[in-house]
Amino acid sequence: MKKLLLILTILAISIANGQFAPAAGKTGSTAIKADSSCFVNWASECTVKRGLAQINLADSGYASVGTSNAAIGPALKNGVVSLGDGGSAVLYFNPPIEDQNGFDFAIFENAFLDTFLEFAHVEVSNDKTNWIKFPSVSLTQTTKQVEPFGYTYPERISNLAGKYKMPYGVPFDLAELKDSQHYKTTFQYLRITDVVGSINPTLGSKDSKGNMINEPWPTPFASSGFDLDAVGVINQSSITNLNHIANNPFFHYNQDIQTLFFAIPLNETVAIFGSCGNLVYQQKISSNQLEVPQNLSKGVYFLNCSFGTFKFFN
Template sequence: MKKIFCILLQMFCLSPYLVAQFDGAVGTDDCKAIHCKDKRIIAWATSCEVIRGYQDIALKDHGLVSYGKEADAIGAANDSDATRVISLGDGGVAVLQFETPIMNHQGYDFVVFENSLNDHFLELAFVEVSSDGIHYVRFPATSNTPTDKQVGGFGSLDPTKINNLAGKYRIGWGTPFDLSEVEGDDKVDVNAIRYVKIIDVVGSIDTLYASHDTQGQIINDPYPTDFASGGFDLAGVGVINNMYTYVADYKSTSFKVYPNPFHDRIQIEGEDNAEVFIYNNVGRCMVQTRKTDESLYLNLQHLSKGMYIIVLQSKKRREYMKITK
């Protein structure tokens, strides 16, 4: 009996590499990858700023990576041209912005694309989000790839051992992220994400340079990649849920707006002591004011014809309504 107990204890204490298996490569059962032409993607990043990383972080005199340009990560990703990317290098960082904020809604909210030419040569990156460009929160990531031996510069990874790291799938297929996984940080509003940060995972298992997942495990991915296009190759970030997809399913319960459609003026009735924002169809705030009474009258003569979204933000809730001029 004691021998059986010891065996069970050893199995329980084994490395986490033998547990937590995740979805696999494109085409396998339950794969979560989203194609770049999926109709759920309604928008793409509109700007990108990159801080390049080293070709080899252990040999800094070899210089920084240089392949691609920031414009290559703006707009739609594709499933055939692996050259339209920007390489980040070891520990390199890309910050992408969006005209209309990403929102936490049902299911996945955005998706990140890399340019791997097959299902197993995977260059990985952490993903973080921010509503103000200052405070970021990172998605909890897991890498159960064994670390007893370094994955070589052109080595292979098993995607079933990877979760919440961008770069998990081949070209044209993105890694999706659900903002509900990072709720709870009072400095990041998951219903108004304007920035997505991509941070290259340094794949070295040398503790001097290694990257770690949420559990503190070293992340073993292809290393070294000592050339101009080394590290994570960013192809694009697509938006699945933003203010407009959310409002399409949303019914306000605490305020009314009329007339709707309107000509020059509107009246807002409902909860008092609330901030009022009116956004145009690309997410730009056109009006910002405060509602202090049950009724608020607004002169909107200056607005062009089109669709707008009113947002009422109080201490208790945030409410939305679509209006048309």
């Protein structure tokens, strides 16, 4: 009986402390470092809808740190974009993210402590109409509001972005959404929505079990809400959406004058590969255009830069 009591006590303590993956560096953590070789791509477009710095205070104005471009490309580059209370970001991936074995993508926030965390809901879609939300759980107590610079613990959080500090990403597995009628193996869009951390039911956000999600609130600053840095792709489809690339504001190919136009950071090295993966051209770009080498024969080529790999026809 004593043994049973001991086991029950240990169980009770572990439930009280939370039951999910702990902070980066601790045994059982699922945190993935930004420079991990498991990342094969990053978000190529982002649209942000800001929330107020404090949701119940119209005079607080909207969160204003960063722009949507901050969430495009790799983590730890271009800064972050602050979403504000309940604000959201829709990110586009080309090729789409694909459900393969294990985690398929990871989201980076800019928390600087393991216990000063801001959270966000995560959803995926292929049409931006039907969204599937990852089933989140928050085991943080809901009786006392976490203060603006108060503590929250990763062990008590599951399936919310923001549970690991910078430079670690929070990974997600699309297989967890398999029961949804809108589930497909690939998804082009990801929506990240700030958790409003108030425990007041008329203001705050709930997890998938109906618990209020308690996190630092209010935070009426320019950097209010979830600070999105980047989304790294771990598994992606082998099929690139060419129709979308034709309208991609970050990449445009004018076949008549054989010039590639970019809207990406300068001084970046871009590479052009042939259809067999053979490198045919490489150059550090010093302007927003790149002349395709004149001796390039007709065919299909892939341009690789920090925004991903884009296919074009010469």
